[in-house]
C-alpha cells in the first residue's frame with residue numbers, strides 16, 4: 001500500500017511536465033538540525049523580552065534589577081533600600097561623531113544593528129542614532145547571593161528560584177536579569193559586573209560575567225574580593241546602548257509608580273545628569289509574606305493534571321489529589337474519585353485516557369473551598385492611599401478598595417484600585433492610569449492590557465465625571481489598579497500587559513466601580529455643600545437691609561431683628577436644599593478627602609475648585625439667584641419669574657472643566673413654592689433684594705435632575 005500512495009517526482013508519471021530539481025534530502029537536512037540555545041533564541045528575539053528599542057531597553061534593565069531587589073528583600077524579610085543610578089558613558093553627540101569617523105571603516109563590513117554580531121568587536125561600534133551608552137547600577141540591601149550562584153543567576157537564561165513555585169512575586173520566569181545582561185553584552189561587548197555580600201563579616205565578591213550564548217552558560221571573566229560598607233546586598237552593573245527618555249514610559253515614571261505600590265521601599269535615584277531624588281519609605285511594615293500554595297483544583301487543565309499524576313508513580317491517585325492540590329481533603333478526594341468512577345487506590349501514573357478525562361471533569365464539579373487568601377498579598381487600602389499621596393501629594397480626595405480574593409484558572413488573585421482626584425492634577429487632560437501587577441508598574445502596551453480595558457469599560461459619567469464613550473474620563477484624576485496573584489497572566493515574556501481573563505476583568509471592574517461610587521458620592525456631597533453655602537451667603541447680604549426695614553417699621557433695635565434671622569438661616573437654607581433634592585444632603589461616602597476638600601468653605605483655587613466655587617462664566621452669571629417666592633413675583637424682576645433653562649450646554653462653565661460635570665443637578669427652585677420656608681421669607685421687604693439682583697452672585701448652571709434610577713451603571717456584586 002505504501003508504494004502505491006508514495007508521491008513520485010518521476011517526470012514521466014507527471015505527464016512529462018518539468019519538475020523542480022531536488023535541493024536537499026532528508027539526510028542532508030538532518031545535518032543542519034540541532035538544538036537552539038535559549039540565549040541564541042533571545043539574542044534574535046530580544047523584542048520578546050522588552051529590548052526592542054534603546055529607550056525600552058533601559059527601562060527593562062532597570063525594572064528587572066529593581067524587581068529582583070524588591071523580591072529578594074521581601075523574601076528575606078528586609079526593608080528594602082535601593083539605589084538606582086544611570087550614568088551616561090558615551091554621549092549621543094560623541095556617538096554621532098564616532099559614527100561619522102567610523103563610517104568609512106564600516107562600509108562593506110555588512111554593518112549589523114549595533115552589537116548584533118555578538119560580543120566580539122561590539123565595543124567599538126557606535127550606538128544607533130539617538131541612542132547612547134549608559135551604565136545602569138542597581139544596588140540593594142537584600143540578602144545577597146552566594147558566590148557559586150552568581151554566574152548562573154546573571155549569565156544563564158531561564159535560571160531562577162521563582163518559576164517552579166506558586167507564590168506571589170514580581171519575577172516569575174527566571175529570565176529577566178540575565179536577559180538584561182545579554183542585551184548589554186550584545187550592544188556594548190562589556191561584561192556585567194555583579195558585587196554581592198551575604199552577611200556581616202563575610203567577604204563581598206565582585207564578579208565580571210559574560211554569557212556564552214551558544215551554550216547558554218556563564219563565562220566568568222574575573223573575580224575579586226572587595227570592601228562593602230553594608231552588612232549584605234547586591235550591586236548589579238550593566239553597560240548597554242540605550243536612550244534616556246522622560247514621559248509615561250520613562251525610567252523616572254517607572255520609579256515613581258514603583259514608589260506608589262511599594263510604600264515600604266526607600267529609593268534613591270540618580271539620573272544621567274547627576275540629579276539625585278530621594279523617596280523615603282512611608283511605612284516600616286514589610287508586606288506580609290505571601291504563602292506558597294499548591295495548584296487549586298478549580299481551573300487545572302487536563303495536561304497539567306496528567307503531568308502531576310505521571311510525576312508520582314509511587315502514590316495512589318487519591319494521595320496525589322490530597323498532597324499536590326490545595327483545598328482537597330481526603331474526603332473531597334474520595335468524592336472526586338467516586339464521581340470519576342476511578343478507584344482511589346489506582347497508582348497515579350496509571351490514570352490515563354477516559355479515566356483521566358473523567359477525573360479532570362470531576363475536579364471541576366466538586367465543591368472545594370476557594371484558595372487561601374494568604375497566598376496573595378495586596379497592598380491594602382490604607383497603604384495604597386499612602387502611595388497615591390506620595391505620588392500626588394496635592395490631590396483633594398483619595399479613595400481605594402481591595403476586593404476579596406478570587407480565582408482564575410486555579411490561581412488566586414486580588415484586585416485593588418485607588419483614585420486620587422482634584423487638587424493639582426491636570427484639569428483638562430484625560431485621567432492617568434497606573435497599572436500594577438504584583439506591585440510592578442506596567443508602562444507599555446496599555447491597549448493590550450486587561451487593566452486599561454476595565455478602566456475604559458467603566459461608566460465614569462455615573463460618578464459625575466466627563467467621559468467620551470469607550471475612552472478615559474476627562475478629569476483631574478489618577479487611577480491605580482493593582483493585580484496581585486500567585487501567577488500573573490502576562491500577554492508576553494516582556495511582562496507588559498495582563499491577559500483578558502473574564503475572572504480578572506470582572507474583579508477589576510468591580511474594584512474600579514467601588515472607588516468610582518465613593519468619588520461620585522464625594523463630588524455630589526461637595527456640590528451640595530457648595531450650593532448651600534452659596535445660598536447662605538446670598539441671604540446674608542439681604543439680612544441687614546431686611547432687618548433695617550423691619551426695625552424702622554416696628555421701632556425695634558436693628559440688632560435684635562437681625563439676630564433671629566442669622567440664627568434661622570442655616571436651617572432655612574438646608575430646608576431649601578431638601579426641597580430641591582427631595583432628600584437630605586448626602587454625607588461624603590468613604591474616601592479620604594484632603595484637608596482642603598474637607599473644608600468646602602474655602603474652595604481650592606486650582607483644579608476641582610472649579611467644581612467647588614460658583615461658576616464664573618457669563619452664561620452662568622446670567623442665571624438668576626434663587627430667591628423667596630415673594631421676590632419672584634415682583635414685577636420689577638421679571639427675569640426671576642422665568643426659570644433658567646434646563647442644563648443647556650452653554651450654561652456650563654467649561655465643556656472640559658469639572659464644573660461642567662459636577663455642578664449640582666438643580667431644577668430652577670425659584671419658581672417653586674417652598675413649603676418649609678421659615679418666617680424669614682415672609683418678612684415684608686421682598687422687593688429690595690430683587691432690585692439688587694443683577695449684582696447677586698451667580699447661581700450654578702442648571703442641569704436636569706438625576707433620579708436614583710437614572711444611574712447608567714448597575715453594580716453586580
Ligand SMILES: Nc1ncnc2c1ncn2[C@@H]1O[C@H](COP(=O)(O)OP(=O)(O)OP(=O)(O)O)[C@@H](O)[C@H]1O
Nearest residue numbers: 068072153160161162171172173174175176177234
Ligand atoms: N538582587 C538579588 N538578590 C538576591 N537574589 C537575586 C537578586 N537578583 C536575582 N536574584 C535571584 O536570581 C534569580 C533569577 O533572577 P531573574 O530576574 O533572572 O528571574 P526571576 O526574577 O526569577 O524571574 P523574571 O524573569 O520574571 O524576572 C531570581 O529568581 C532570584 O532567586
Ligand SMILES: [Mg+2]
Nearest residue numbers: 068171176177
Ligand atoms: Mg527577575
